[in-house]
Amino acid sequence: MNTQLNIKQRNAVLISMTDLIEENREVILAANKTDLNSYSGDDISMRDRLKVDHGKIDGMLLSLRQLAAEPDPLGIERFATTHENGMTISNKTAPFGTILIIYESRPDVTIEAAGIAFKSGNKILLKGGKESLNSNLVLVGLWHRALQEHNCATDWVTYLQFDRTQTQAFLEKPSQKLDLIVPRGGEKLIAFVKQHATCPVIVSGRGNNFVYVAAEADLQMALDVIINAKATKISACNALDKVLIARDLPRKQEFLQLLVQQLKKHEVTILTDHKLKGLEGTTEMENESVWHEEFLDYKMVIGQVPDVNEAIALINTYSGGHSAAIITANNETAANFMNNVDCAAVYHNASTRFTDGGQFGLGGELAISTDKLHQRGPIGLQHLVTNKWYVKGNGQTR
Numbered sequence: 419m420n421t422q423l424n425i426k427q428r429n430a431v432l433i434s435m436t437d438l439i440e441e442n443r444e445v446i447l448a449a450n451k452t453d454l455n456s457y458s459g460d461d462i463s464m465r466d467r468l469k470v471d472h473g474k475i476d477g478m479l480l481s482l483r484q485l486a487a488e489p490d491p492l493g494i495e496r497f498a499t500t501h502e503n504g505m506t507i508s509n510k511t512a513p514f515g516t517i518l519i520i521y522e523s524r525p526d527v528t529i530e531a532a533g534i535a536f537k538s539g540n541k542i543l544l545k546g547g548k549e550s551l552n553s554n555l556v557l558v559g560l561w562h563r564a565l566q567e568h569n570c571a572t573d574w575v576t577y578l579q580f581d582r583t584q585t586q587a588f589l590e591k592p593s594q595k596l597d598l599i600v601p602r603g604g605e606k607l608i609a610f611v612k613q614h615a616t617c618p619v620i621v622s623g624r625g626n627n628f629v630y631v632a633a634e635a636d637l638q639m640a641l642d643v644i645i646n647a648k649a650t651k652i653s654a655c656n657a658l659d660k661v662l663i664a665r666d667l668p669r670k671q672e673f674l675q676l677l678v679q680q681l682k683k684h685e686v687t688i689l690t691d692h693k694l695k696g697l698e699g700t701t702e703m704e705n706e707s708v709w710h711e712e713f714l715d716y717k718m719v720i721g722q723v724p725d726v727n728e729a730i731a732l733i734n735t736y737s738g739g740h741s742a743a744i745i746t747a748n749n750e751t752a753a754n755f756m757n758n759v760d761c762a763a764v765y766h767n768a769s770t771r772f773t774d775g776g777q778f779g780l781g782g783e784l785a786i787s788t789d790k791l792h793q794r795g796p797i798g799l800q801h802l803v804t805n806k807w808y809v810k811g812n813g814q815t816r
Contacts, residue, residue: 422513425490427568428537432486434564436479439529442560443475449552450525457549463653463714468523468550478529484781485537491799492539505811512806513539514597518578519784520545520585520611521602525553531602532561532575534784538802543596545578545585547603589614600785600797605712620797622785624738625655626712627770630729630755632746633664637673639767640745641680647743647769648718649684655786656741656773659713661720662729663694674720681718691721709736726751730758737761739788741770762788762795 423431439446450470457468497509517540521527525546532542546554554577561575580588589599589611599619601611612619629647631640647658667673678699681688689703696702703719709732723729726744733742743765744755752766763773773796775783780798787794793801 466653511803518543626738635745693722
């Protein structure tokens with residue numbers, strides 16, 4: 419029995435999904451409004467991720483169209499050789515099998531991440547948070563309609579309405595085949611999944627991203643990058659949390675005053691380390707543990723370091739391994755920083771907000787991995803595959 423869908427079937431389902439989402443915009447928005455009205459928490463990043471508007475729907479549609487246009491990631495030959503005994507040996511990409519995506523508050527994951535996993539030939543299990551249940555059920559219903567239109571079983575996309583106890587039991591002893599788990603959410607969710615899972619987990623980890631303003635930085639560029647990275651979307655894992663300033667930065671005090679003024683316009687609360695204590699408009703952070711925090715809020719730390727090597731050491735000690743940037747006109751300093759900072763994405767003179775599968779040309783992302791196996795950074799279509807060896811002989815024995 420052939421358990422795989424061919425590329426024509428997969429693409430046809432994706433195209434049908436774009437039509438169904440477009441036709442059901444108001445239904446999706448109404449379901450999301452119910453979720454938003456029911457959300458009583460005070461986590462502003464959670465609310466931001468939960469909200470679906472026409473812009474987010476446009477993003478879902480773009481992601482599906484791009485996925486449908488991408489070549490098949492399966493069956494790509496990565497290696498081939500002929501054994502001295504005449505056997506041909508090749509290695510080709512293959513689907514994982516069944517992938518569980520467990521996530522909080524983001525209905526767009528139900529489309530974009532599931533779409534990447536589906537295009538890669540995998541069956542999808544979705545476990546969304548209770549705060550986005552109505553939105554997710556509408557979107558999964560559209561997946562089922564798209565699958566049925568092309569005579570595909572609806573269990574290619576399954577939504578698990580589990581509470582925490584049921585989820586833990588499923589992770590520890592899955593009631594069906596499960597090959598890979600991708601948690602999308604905060605540190606508590608990731609820790610919960612890693613503690614209980616019995617199959618491989620791709621950790622879409624925390625941000626806690628840094629920008630280092632080196633002595634030879636263009637100060638206007640530094641201001642522009644910091645404001646963009648911090649203030650455009652505080653709920654994003656690629657948003658900025660920490661700024662490090664070179665001790666010998668020219669016009670340092672002027673720059674710091676301008677930076678504080680700009681951040682205050684965006685209602686950002688600013689903490690400093692003890693070296694910048696007393697900077698007007700800021701508060702000294704209470705203890706060193708703040709360096710570890712990912713804020714996902716209008717909150718930021720500004721600290722000072724003597725040089726690029728101290729910046730690298732501090733980032734490697736405290737960051738989440740996600741993204742870090744250096745602002746400098748000195749290419750040698752930038753190369754030192756980029757080669758030695760231990761993050762999935764490193765930047766020279768650009769905002770950390772670009773760490774994103776769509777921005778990196780991957781046509782969307784399943785997650786942004788801060789693990790080093792099997793893929794680091796944005797995980798796109800071409801990364802959501804495993805491999806398989808094909809050996810052809812005519813009776814060879816060893």
